[in-house]
Amino acid sequence: MERCLRVFFLSSMFHLITGDSVRLVDGGSRCAGRVEVLHDGQWGTVCSHGWDLTDAAVVCRELGCGETVKAPRNAYFGEGSGPIWMSLVDCRESDTALKNCKSEQWGNNNCDHSEDAGVICSGSVRLVNGGRRCAGRVEVFHDGEWGTVCGHGWDMTNAAVVCRELGCGDAEESLMNAHFGPGSGQIWMDDVKCNKSDTTLKNCRFGGWGKHDCDHGEDVSVVCSDSVRLVDGGSRCAGRVQVLHDGQWGTVCSIHWHKTDVAVVCRELGYRNEGVDMAVLIVGMLEPSAQAL
Known part of the structure; x- marks a missing residue:
């Protein structure tokens, strides 16, 4: 079987709401992003002080997004705006909604949006x-x-x-x-x-x-068809990198593009042990301006 090479791009423009009182924003998929909760008619963020995998697991369950993969802190998915509604969240495994978890009073915190909490779930x-x-x-x-x-x-x-x-x-x-x-x-x-x-x-x-x-x-x-592809390279596993976003294929600027980035593309398209070697090969095929090795 032909095997190939994963550039994972998280677009800060992607914005998706799921659930009634909690949503994940700017994560590039339905089940990943900055955590926001709805309170008093307004969406706000969650401070990552004390944020952990148990807290993230409650969000994943509430959204029907499978298992917890990661509980990123410190605005991993970018800074939110508006109120920071929750801080020092301390969920139990039995909690079914983030709002049910123990935390400081609504809006009571000593955080700024550079500390917004995030979640990455496995998806449903x-x-x-x-x-x-x-x-x-x-x-x-x-x-x-x-x-x-x-x-x-x-x-x-x-x-x-x-x-x-x-x-x-x-x-x-x-x-x-x-x-x-x-x-x-x-x-x-x-x-x-x-x-x-x-x-x-x-x-x-x-x-x-x-x-x-x-x-x-x-x-x-x-x-x-994948969310990343290589075109005009003579095979499925070589060529110009394109990514799918908002239903449309587009290219990747080569500024700061280097072998580590290419290796990610290789893994996403199915290369395993050959990923680094293939990265060298494909970088060698790029225009000189792209060879930032």
Whole structure:
């Protein structure tokens, strides 16, 4: 199998609201960003004093965004504005909403926005065993557990929703019958019927959580076009770097571009051990102004 090279770009212009009283902003995906809470009719941030993975896990659960990956501090996703509503947050594992966690009184803090808290969650859908982030067996996170999707009624419209949710570009293939291997555990979804306007797989119509007449030999898979690509280089694994943002492909300026950045692109597109060597090769193919090694 051809293997290739991940530039992960977080756009400060990306702004997405999820949930009723908490949202993640400027993280580049539905389940990552600066934490903001709604109080007294106004959105505000959370001070990162004492912010930890337990606190972040409550946010991920509240938003239906899977497991906690990281609990960044100090305005990792950029500084917010307006009030800083919460500080010294101390959540318990049993808390179901950030507002339920113990903290200082609303607006009582000694922070500024350079200390805004962030969260990175795993997301509520993932692709597994496809060799890269944007291809693999479809798995959804529900009731604290990852499970698969049965292929009854699975089509390209459903696959397109998964690709959009993951920021992985367009759907290229909608695959059934455990193309990337059978999963294990729960089969969470069956008879999925998405509309083109659906933004997440969980929003699509289906038969009910855990209701199915399938086995894991019918697990569905998706191959997406990725959120980064290499063009005009003669193969999928060489060329000009382009990234997908807001439904449109664009290029990357070469100022300060160097081998470390290229290695990230290599990993995102599926290169593993060869990533650094491939980075050297591709940097060598760039114009002299891009060879900031």
